[in-house]
Amino acid sequence: MAVDLTTVLAGVEFANPVFTASGCAAAGQELDTFTDVTTLGGVVTKSVMRLPRAGRPTPRMAETASGMLNSIGLQGPGIEAFLANDLPWLLERGARPVVSIAGSSVQEYTELAQALRDVDGVALIEVNISCPNVEDRGHVFACHPASAAAVVSAVRRNSRVPVFAKLSPDVTDIVGIAEAVLTAGANGLSLINTMLGLAIDPGSLRPVLGAVTGGLSGPAIKPVALRCVWQVHAAFPDVPIFGIGGVRTGTDALEFLLAGASAVQVGTALFGDPTALPRIMDELGTALDERGLTRPGEIVGRAHRSPLFVAPEGPDPLGDASLRAAG
Secondary structure (H helix, E strand, O other): OOOOOOEEEOOEEEOOOEEEOOOOOOOOOOHHHOOOHHHOOEEEOOOEOOOOEOOOOOOOEEEEOOEEEEOOOOOEOOHHHHHHHHHHHHHHHOOOEEEEEOOOOHHHHHHHHHHHHOOOOOOEEEEEOOOEEOOOOOEEHHHOHHHHHHHHHHHHHOOOOOEEEEOOOOOOOHHHHHHHHHHOOOOEEEEOOOEEEEOEEOOOOEEOEOOEEEEEEOHHHHHHHHHHHHHHHHHOOOOOEEEEOOOOOHHHHHHHHHHOOOEEEEOOHHHHOOOHHHHHHHHHHHHHHHOOOOOHHHOOOHHHHOOOOOOOOOOOOOOOHHHHHOO
16 A cells, blocks of 8 residues: 655645754754755754854753753854855755744744745744743743743744744643644644753763753653643644654654644654654654555544554453443
8 A cells, every 4th residue: 555645734735744853953954964855844944043143051962861951052143144055055955944943032033034934935934932031031932821922923923834833841731832822823833842851960960061951852752742742632633733752763753643743853863863764754654554544644643533442352351341431
Protein backbone atom coordinates (compact mmCIF):
# COMPACT_ATOMS: atom_id res chain seq x y z
CA MET A 1 0.00 0.00 0.00
CA ALA A 2 1.44 3.36 -1.04
CA VAL A 3 1.60 5.99 1.71
CA ASP A 4 1.24 9.64 0.74
CA LEU A 5 2.91 11.73 3.46
CA THR A 6 1.51 15.01 2.15
CA THR A 7 0.39 17.15 5.09
CA VAL A 8 -1.79 20.27 5.18
CA LEU A 9 -1.34 22.75 8.03
CA ALA A 10 -3.69 25.74 8.21
CA GLY A 11 -4.37 25.46 4.50
CA VAL A 12 -0.70 25.20 3.50
CA GLU A 13 0.47 21.97 1.88
CA PHE A 14 3.78 20.32 2.77
CA ALA A 15 5.45 17.24 1.34
CA ASN A 16 5.45 15.43 4.67
CA PRO A 17 4.86 16.04 8.41
CA VAL A 18 8.53 15.99 9.51
CA PHE A 19 10.13 19.40 10.16
CA THR A 20 13.22 20.65 11.94
CA ALA A 21 12.71 22.27 15.34
CA SER A 22 13.67 25.88 15.86
CA GLY A 23 17.17 26.47 17.17
CA CYS A 24 18.55 23.02 16.31
CA ALA A 25 19.47 23.48 12.66
CA ALA A 26 19.96 27.27 12.36
CA ALA A 27 18.55 28.16 8.94
CA GLY A 28 19.33 24.78 7.41
CA GLN A 29 22.64 25.36 5.66
CA GLU A 30 24.75 23.22 7.98
CA LEU A 31 22.11 20.49 8.11
CA ASP A 32 21.95 20.36 4.31
CA THR A 33 25.45 18.85 4.35
CA PHE A 34 23.91 15.70 5.86
CA THR A 35 20.25 15.83 4.83
CA ASP A 36 18.67 17.29 1.71
CA VAL A 37 16.52 19.98 3.33
CA THR A 38 14.25 20.11 0.27
CA THR A 39 12.92 16.66 1.21
CA LEU A 40 11.68 17.83 4.61
CA GLY A 41 8.21 19.05 5.39
CA GLY A 42 9.85 22.34 6.28
CA VAL A 43 12.79 24.04 7.97
CA VAL A 44 11.79 25.89 11.12
CA THR A 45 14.46 28.54 11.51
CA LYS A 46 16.24 29.52 14.68
CA SER A 47 14.18 32.27 16.31
CA VAL A 48 14.96 35.62 14.71
CA MET A 49 14.97 38.82 16.73
CA ARG A 50 14.79 42.41 15.53
CA LEU A 51 18.43 43.26 16.34
CA PRO A 52 21.63 41.16 16.50
CA ARG A 53 21.99 39.33 19.82
CA ALA A 54 25.08 37.84 21.42
CA GLY A 55 23.24 35.36 23.60
CA ARG A 56 23.87 34.18 27.14
CA PRO A 57 27.16 33.42 28.93
CA THR A 58 29.00 30.14 28.43
CA PRO A 59 28.82 27.22 29.08
CA ARG A 60 25.57 27.12 27.16
CA MET A 61 24.84 23.41 26.78
CA ALA A 62 24.89 20.39 29.05
CA GLU A 63 24.01 16.75 28.52
CA THR A 64 21.46 15.31 30.94
CA ALA A 65 19.84 11.92 31.43
CA SER A 66 17.84 11.31 28.23
CA GLY A 67 18.10 14.93 27.23
CA MET A 68 19.99 18.18 26.90
CA LEU A 69 19.96 21.57 28.59
CA ASN A 70 20.66 24.70 26.61
CA SER A 71 20.83 28.39 27.43
CA ILE A 72 21.89 29.80 24.07
CA GLY A 73 19.84 32.93 24.66
CA LEU A 74 18.51 33.46 21.12
CA GLN A 75 21.91 34.41 19.72
CA GLY A 76 21.54 35.58 16.14
CA PRO A 77 22.27 38.23 13.53
CA GLY A 78 18.87 39.96 13.60
CA ILE A 79 16.09 40.22 11.05
CA GLU A 80 17.95 42.33 8.47
CA ALA A 81 20.78 39.82 8.15
CA PHE A 82 18.30 36.96 8.14
CA LEU A 83 16.39 38.49 5.24
CA ALA A 84 19.62 39.25 3.36
CA ASN A 85 21.33 35.89 3.81
CA ASP A 86 19.50 33.00 5.47
CA LEU A 87 16.04 33.25 3.97
CA PRO A 88 17.29 33.73 0.37
CA TRP A 89 19.44 30.62 0.74
CA LEU A 90 16.47 28.54 1.91
CA LEU A 91 14.30 29.77 -0.95
CA GLU A 92 16.99 29.30 -3.60
CA ARG A 93 17.67 25.81 -2.26
CA GLY A 94 13.98 24.98 -2.62
CA ALA A 95 13.21 24.35 1.06
CA ARG A 96 9.97 25.34 2.79
CA PRO A 97 10.82 27.97 5.45
CA VAL A 98 8.85 28.31 8.65
CA VAL A 99 10.23 31.47 10.22
CA SER A 100 10.39 31.54 14.01
CA ILE A 101 10.35 35.01 15.55
CA ALA A 102 11.04 36.14 19.12
CA GLY A 103 11.00 39.47 20.93
CA SER A 104 11.01 41.19 24.27
CA SER A 105 7.98 43.40 23.64
CA VAL A 106 4.77 43.36 21.62
CA GLN A 107 6.21 46.16 19.48
CA GLU A 108 9.25 44.05 18.61
CA TYR A 109 7.07 41.15 17.48
CA THR A 110 5.01 43.61 15.45
CA GLU A 111 8.09 44.91 13.67
CA LEU A 112 9.32 41.40 12.93
CA ALA A 113 5.96 40.45 11.42
CA GLN A 114 5.96 43.61 9.33
CA ALA A 115 9.46 42.85 8.06
CA LEU A 116 8.29 39.43 6.87
CA ARG A 117 4.88 40.54 5.59
CA ASP A 118 5.83 41.17 1.97
CA VAL A 119 8.49 38.47 1.66
CA ASP A 120 7.42 35.74 -0.75
CA GLY A 121 8.16 32.12 0.04
CA VAL A 122 7.60 32.03 3.79
CA ALA A 123 5.24 29.13 4.47
CA LEU A 124 4.34 29.83 8.10
CA ILE A 125 5.39 32.04 10.99
CA GLU A 126 6.06 30.40 14.33
CA VAL A 127 5.79 32.84 17.21
CA ASN A 128 8.19 31.93 20.01
CA ILE A 129 6.47 33.47 23.02
CA SER A 130 8.67 31.81 25.63
CA CYS A 131 10.66 35.04 25.97
CA PRO A 132 10.59 37.45 28.94
CA ASN A 133 8.44 40.54 28.45
CA VAL A 134 10.72 43.42 29.42
CA GLU A 135 7.71 45.74 29.67
CA ASP A 136 6.07 43.55 32.31
CA ARG A 137 8.78 42.86 34.90
CA GLY A 138 10.30 40.11 32.80
CA HIS A 139 7.26 37.82 32.85
CA VAL A 140 7.39 35.20 30.10
CA PHE A 141 4.74 35.91 27.47
CA ALA A 142 3.71 32.24 27.15
CA CYS A 143 2.95 31.95 30.87
CA HIS A 144 0.21 34.58 30.89
CA PRO A 145 -2.89 34.30 28.66
CA ALA A 146 -3.24 38.07 28.14
CA SER A 147 0.44 38.58 27.29
CA ALA A 148 0.50 35.59 24.95
CA ALA A 149 -2.66 36.80 23.23
CA ALA A 150 -1.30 40.33 22.80
CA VAL A 151 1.77 39.05 20.95
CA VAL A 152 -0.16 36.68 18.72
CA SER A 153 -2.78 39.32 17.91
CA ALA A 154 -0.06 41.77 16.84
CA VAL A 155 1.67 39.20 14.64
CA ARG A 156 -1.58 37.99 13.11
CA ARG A 157 -2.60 41.53 12.15
CA ASN A 158 0.68 42.05 10.35
CA SER A 159 1.09 38.68 8.62
CA ARG A 160 -0.11 37.29 5.32
CA VAL A 161 0.72 33.66 6.14
CA PRO A 162 -0.64 31.40 8.89
CA VAL A 163 0.70 32.00 12.39
CA PHE A 164 1.54 29.22 14.85
CA ALA A 165 2.09 30.03 18.51
CA LYS A 166 4.80 28.02 20.28
CA LEU A 167 3.73 27.37 23.86
CA SER A 168 5.66 26.60 27.03
CA PRO A 169 4.90 23.53 29.17
CA ASP A 170 5.89 25.48 32.29
CA VAL A 171 2.33 26.56 33.01
CA THR A 172 -0.50 25.20 35.15
CA ASP A 173 -3.10 25.26 32.34
CA ILE A 174 -1.75 24.92 28.82
CA VAL A 175 -5.27 24.57 27.44
CA GLY A 176 -6.10 28.02 28.81
CA ILE A 177 -3.02 29.53 27.14
CA ALA A 178 -3.92 27.76 23.91
CA GLU A 179 -7.45 29.15 24.05
CA ALA A 180 -6.09 32.66 24.54
CA VAL A 181 -3.78 32.59 21.53
CA LEU A 182 -6.34 30.89 19.31
CA THR A 183 -8.89 33.55 20.22
CA ALA A 184 -6.23 36.15 19.38
CA GLY A 185 -5.90 34.75 15.87
CA ALA A 186 -3.35 31.92 15.92
CA ASN A 187 -3.94 29.47 13.08
CA GLY A 188 -2.12 26.64 14.81
CA LEU A 189 0.05 25.68 17.76
CA SER A 190 3.55 24.32 18.37
CA LEU A 191 3.70 22.07 21.44
CA ILE A 192 6.02 22.23 23.25
CA ASN A 193 8.97 24.50 23.86
CA THR A 194 11.71 23.33 26.21
CA MET A 195 11.13 22.91 29.95
CA LEU A 196 13.13 24.98 32.42
CA GLY A 197 15.80 22.86 34.07
CA LEU A 198 19.05 22.92 36.01
CA ALA A 199 22.22 20.80 36.18
CA ILE A 200 24.87 21.04 38.90
CA ASP A 201 28.52 20.03 38.55
CA PRO A 202 29.53 18.04 41.68
CA GLY A 203 33.16 18.88 40.95
CA SER A 204 32.90 22.66 40.95
CA LEU A 205 29.83 22.61 43.22
CA ARG A 206 28.23 25.11 40.84
CA PRO A 207 25.52 25.03 38.16
CA VAL A 208 26.88 23.66 34.88
CA LEU A 209 25.37 26.38 32.69
CA GLY A 210 26.70 29.91 32.74
CA ALA A 211 23.13 31.23 32.96
CA VAL A 212 22.33 28.71 35.76
CA THR A 213 19.06 27.42 34.22
CA GLY A 214 18.34 26.30 30.69
CA GLY A 215 15.79 24.64 28.48
CA LEU A 216 15.47 20.87 28.78
CA SER A 217 14.83 19.00 25.52
CA GLY A 218 15.11 15.49 24.14
CA PRO A 219 13.47 12.15 25.08
CA ALA A 220 13.19 13.22 28.73
CA ILE A 221 10.35 15.62 27.87
CA LYS A 222 8.47 13.44 25.38
CA PRO A 223 5.79 12.26 27.88
CA VAL A 224 5.13 15.88 28.87
CA ALA A 225 4.92 16.96 25.24
CA LEU A 226 2.52 14.14 24.41
CA ARG A 227 0.34 15.11 27.39
CA CYS A 228 0.20 18.72 26.22
CA VAL A 229 -0.68 17.74 22.66
CA TRP A 230 -3.34 15.35 23.97
CA GLN A 231 -4.96 17.96 26.20
CA VAL A 232 -4.98 20.72 23.60
CA HIS A 233 -6.25 18.47 20.81
CA ALA A 234 -9.03 17.24 23.06
CA ALA A 235 -10.11 20.84 23.62
CA PHE A 236 -9.55 22.06 20.04
CA PRO A 237 -9.71 19.04 17.72
CA ASP A 238 -9.72 21.09 14.51
CA VAL A 239 -6.56 23.10 15.29
CA PRO A 240 -3.34 21.96 13.56
CA ILE A 241 -0.57 21.18 16.04
CA PHE A 242 3.17 20.64 15.71
CA GLY A 243 4.24 17.96 18.19
CA ILE A 244 7.70 18.73 19.57
CA GLY A 245 9.77 16.99 22.23
CA GLY A 246 11.89 13.86 22.04
CA VAL A 247 11.08 12.71 18.51
CA ARG A 248 13.85 10.30 17.48
CA THR A 249 12.02 7.64 15.48
CA GLY A 250 9.05 7.17 13.22
CA THR A 251 7.27 5.51 16.13
CA ASP A 252 7.76 8.66 18.21
CA ALA A 253 6.24 10.69 15.38
CA LEU A 254 3.35 8.24 15.15
CA GLU A 255 2.63 8.69 18.88
CA PHE A 256 2.40 12.45 18.47
CA LEU A 257 0.01 12.07 15.54
CA LEU A 258 -2.10 9.66 17.59
CA ALA A 259 -2.21 12.21 20.41
CA GLY A 260 -3.48 14.90 18.04
CA ALA A 261 -0.50 16.50 16.31
CA SER A 262 -0.71 17.02 12.56
CA ALA A 263 3.09 17.20 12.14
CA VAL A 264 6.24 16.88 14.24
CA GLN A 265 9.45 18.83 14.69
CA VAL A 266 12.80 17.15 15.36
CA GLY A 267 15.53 18.96 17.24
CA THR A 268 17.77 17.40 19.87
CA ALA A 269 18.04 14.13 17.92
CA LEU A 270 19.95 16.00 15.21
CA PHE A 271 22.88 16.67 17.54
CA GLY A 272 23.60 12.95 17.75
CA ASP A 273 22.41 12.01 14.27
CA PRO A 274 22.16 14.80 11.68
CA THR A 275 20.74 12.24 9.21
CA ALA A 276 17.80 11.39 11.48
CA LEU A 277 15.10 13.26 9.55
CA PRO A 278 14.84 11.10 6.39
CA ARG A 279 15.01 7.98 8.55
CA ILE A 280 12.12 9.26 10.70
CA MET A 281 10.11 10.01 7.55
CA ASP A 282 10.69 6.50 6.21
CA GLU A 283 9.87 4.88 9.55
CA LEU A 284 6.67 6.89 9.86
CA GLY A 285 5.62 5.86 6.36
CA THR A 286 6.26 2.23 7.22
CA ALA A 287 4.33 2.54 10.48
CA LEU A 288 1.33 3.97 8.65
CA ASP A 289 1.51 1.31 5.94
CA GLU A 290 1.63 -1.48 8.53
CA ARG A 291 -1.62 -0.14 9.95
CA GLY A 292 -3.35 0.00 6.59
CA LEU A 293 -3.26 3.79 6.40
CA THR A 294 -2.42 5.85 3.31
CA ARG A 295 -2.02 9.37 4.75
CA PRO A 296 -0.84 10.85 8.07
CA GLY A 297 -4.10 12.75 8.47
CA GLU A 298 -5.99 9.49 8.87
CA ILE A 299 -4.39 8.84 12.24
CA VAL A 300 -4.32 12.35 13.75
CA GLY A 301 -6.02 12.17 17.14
CA ARG A 302 -6.88 8.49 16.67
CA ALA A 303 -5.83 7.62 20.23
CA HIS A 304 -8.71 9.76 21.51
CA ARG A 305 -11.19 7.56 19.67
CA SER A 306 -9.66 4.11 20.16
CA PRO A 307 -10.97 1.79 22.90
CA LEU A 308 -8.96 1.78 26.10
CA PHE A 309 -9.21 -1.99 26.38
CA VAL A 310 -9.84 -4.61 23.73
CA ALA A 311 -11.12 -7.82 25.28
CA PRO A 312 -9.67 -11.07 23.91
CA GLU A 313 -11.92 -13.59 22.23
CA GLY A 314 -13.26 -16.35 24.42
CA PRO A 315 -13.59 -16.43 28.24
CA ASP A 316 -12.35 -13.38 30.08
CA PRO A 317 -8.98 -14.46 31.52
CA LEU A 318 -9.39 -11.94 34.34
CA GLY A 319 -12.88 -13.11 35.19
CA ASP A 320 -14.18 -9.54 35.10
CA ALA A 321 -16.57 -8.82 32.26
CA SER A 322 -16.72 -5.17 33.24
CA LEU A 323 -13.32 -4.65 31.59
CA ARG A 324 -14.89 -5.37 28.23
CA ALA A 325 -16.74 -2.07 28.40
CA ALA A 326 -13.75 0.02 29.38
CA GLY A 327 -13.53 1.50 25.90
